[in-house]
Amino acid sequence: MKNIVLFGPPGAGKGTQATLLKEKYNLVHISTGDVFRFNIKNQTELGLLAKKYMDEGDLVPDEVTINMLKAEVEKNADANGFIFDGFPRTESQAIALDAFLTEKGVQINGMVALEVPEDLLVERLLERGKTSGRTDDTDEGKIRNRFNEYNTKTAVLKEYYQAQGNYYGVNGVGSIEDITNRLADVFDKL
Numbered sequence: 001m002k003n004i005v006l007f008g009p010p011g012a013g014k015g016t017q018a019t020l021l022k023e024k025y026n027l028v029h030i031s032t033g034d035v036f037r038f039n040i041k042n043q044t045e046l047g048l049l050a051k052k053y054m055d056e057g058d059l060v061p062d063e064v065t066i067n068m069l070k071a072e073v074e075k076n077a078d079a080n081g082f083i084f085d086g087f088p089r090t091e092s093q094a095i096a097l098d099a100f101l102t103e104k105g106v107q108i109n110g111m112v113a114l115e116v117p118e119d120l121l122v123e124r125l126l127e128r129g130k131t132s133g134r135t136d137d138t139d140e141g142k143i144r145n146r147f148n149e150y151n152t153k154t155a156v157l158k159e160y161y162q163a164q165g166n167y168y169g170v171n172g173v174g175s176i177e178d179i180t181n182r183l184a185d186v187f188d189k190l
Ligand code: ADP
Pocket: 009, 010, 011, 032, 033, 034, 036, 053, 054, 055, 057, 058, 059, 060, 061, 065, 085, 086, 087, 088, 089, 090, 093, 136, 146
């Protein structure tokens, strides 16, 4: 079983790459952003709650996000492993994930991080906003706030996984295919 955290700032290409890699490695892809958007679209209680935060580019509270993530894992009890995309995004989410997987007798095999300079990311997000219908991608102020959330709450997770000897940085600039190949080189070793 392989459990991989695909990591990187907003717009780094996690979703695109996870979609390709889940096929190659027969893993279940859980994107917390996608699960929230699905709930918003279907106007569930969770969706109504998450929307308030997401629209501003703020993180959804940990307890809500952790419970949702656990439920998604439980739905796929016979999975060969998972690609976690957009989770964990805070240290307490990382601690909760470790505890949850330990209970199941498994662990995170590696955090694989897409490294992309911030200027390029803002450009990519504004471009995506033109077609994705994502309201959090159209306003530069909200995008900046997501980077602020990333830099203040999420970026520290690099050290968290480094301390476990589980951090693998990958250059996230280049063609989609080149980046998939770079990621696959790391996935193969995990
Ligand atoms: P991106 O990586 O481009 O920021 P996502 O689709 O991963 O996009 O996330 C969109 C939004 O969903 C985030 O800005 C945040 O509000 C919410 N979200 C997603 N994952 C988490 C998480 N693990 N913890 C808290 N909020 C989250």
